[in-house]
Amino acid sequence: MKHTSVTGRIKGLLGTSLLAGALALAAGSAQAEDKLKIGFIYVSPIGDAGWTFQHDTGRKELEAAFGDKIEIKVLDTIPEGPEAERVTRELASSGHQIIFGTSFGYMNPMLKVAKTFPKVHFEHATGYKTAKNLGNYNARFYEGRYLAGIVAGAMTKSNKLGYVAAFPIPEVLQGINAYTRGAQSVNPDIEVNVVWVNSWFDPGREREAADTLLDQGADVVTHHTDSTAPVIAAEEKGKYAIAYHSDMSKYGAKAHLTSVTHHWGDYYKAIVQSALDGQWAAGSVWGGMKEGMVNIGAMNEAVPADVVAKVEAAKAAIIDGSLHPFAGPVVDQEGKEIVAAGANMSDADMSKMGFYVRGVNGKLPK
């Protein structure tokens, strides 16, 4: 798996885009009426917070930026598997030239459709397969998690953190481990407990999991699931929470310490611009804080200024490359050294992550 630098790509695209934009204007109205049709496929309803909501925010930025040069069709609540294949095909055959699919399970269906529509550009989020006309994109969520961990580690009194997690896949483990390491950087005695709910979106089970963690003594919970239930649970119990995907402070004004947020707008704009310029090529992008795809949200007033300063410093260090959330020594639960001191974990190794770092309790489900 190869990851090109997203900034390089975005910058290059912006450069050519200005030129091409001018050319397109000069070309006259005949072409201007040919709108670029774009399709978005979401796995869940858009709602007002969460994974799909953040993608849709990016979609709105796209509309704001390109106005009537593009026409966007949004399809939400499309199940993974064969349904996704039909919907993707329907979009491709009805003249949509770029199709964004934002759920992992769309990968193989999109790959199949991409083969039969070689002229359509397909962009799949969070997968690992690519083709000549199928690009994939993802964000380094773990960078934001590391910063959130600093906040959690500084704010906890019980030294116990709770983590509601969906499925034991590398992306989720990167988050848990980065969060733990961030917390350890300010509070070496921290322990993290994880409850797996085996679903990306299940408010009932997420709530139960958060309640369990809080009852076991955790005083800061976070989640790698899609609902606001863990934040609400913390608010009701007078504890703290760190939200994921979106700012969820309206669901827990007191509990909500901060959030790890996703930002897809710039990427979407770059892709559409490259398509308008006839420059689009399938890539494999894994962008982080530097590219603005991941960020840490607004801080609660309860977070002291020195903690905010530590987070800001760490953020700057991640952006300039001097801090890597998985810089050696990285040690797993059994004390085995995974990454030696002085080295950073490689992208290839991170994308196959299958262990808990020291400080996380419990056994990783296999």
Place this chain on the structure above:
Amino acid sequence: MLSIKLVPRPQPSKSMVYLSPLLAIGLMLVFGLIVFMFLGQNPVTAFHAFFIEPVNDLYGLGELLIKASPLALIALGLAVGFRANIWNIGAEGQLILGTIAAGGVALWFYESDSVFVLPLMFIAGALGGMAWAAIPAFLRTRFNTNEILVSLMLVYVAGMVLSWLIHGPWRDPDGFGFPQSRMFSDSALLPLIIEGTRAHAGIFITLLALIVTTIFFRWGLLAFQMRVAGLAPKAAGYAGFNSQYTVWIGLLAGGAAAGLAGASEAAGPFGQLDMAASVTGYGFAAIIVAFVGRLHPVGILFASLLMALLYLGGESAQVNLALPSAVSKVFQGLLLFFLLATDVLIHFRLQFGSSNAAARKAGAL
């Protein structure tokens, strides 16, 4: 004062048995029209987008067939039990087990190009579905448990079994830890029967099941015995029909059909095992299909096409009119709701008239 009364019929109405689903479809369309109007749509455009657009090309027709095929297959199997008052509500779980068993064969013979892989997958699928249906059958015949509850609860267990397999032993070793199996080899995939569509050879299995159940219901002595056992268990006992047998056959037929449908999904549109296979909803929708089709093979065939069209129409309405995807669920719900309502007319008739006259008449009867 004008009133409408329900008056019991001396005999269940034969014609209403067949008219009631048509009436329900009509009412569904009328109410659907009202829903479209409330959503601010021109009803003609909306109907076109919902019912014509999805099937106005060859690909769309292929999609209709591959959605209708598992619905009809499962409904046919369920009808065997339903006719004998055996209420297998867990076809969804039996479908998942069929998918798992067929997928297991495909993964076991990964990279084999033997022509026997596919038939073996279907045998395994049928056995998997039957094994899952055998649990409620055993518990019912042995401990007199309620097969509705047991079969329904096993749906969720089936989903967990699939989840465990693809997070664990059957996870794609080259899949970066994502919960999916490998993609099956070509030998484990059903051939396509219409070029340029996804219509696959699994449809022939549904057609075969259609013929078999037609013959079975029409001429099978066993079908008659099961029906009697369902209607009047004691009478069946005096006639020497074994009611335990009825429970087993009723549940196993549904399980086998759902398992075959699961195998057909695995070897057809899925081509691998992943969690999406546990949320197809075919097993539940097939219950509606069976009842709209009056538990009759030909009726089931038409009902499955209608249900498939409702699914596709919902997507098409989303694409063309930006209507919420829940529209197709609304239509399915309306259909079932009106069917249950109009089925009352099999045993009752409506009487119009002033309340006094009706009361007098009722008194006179």
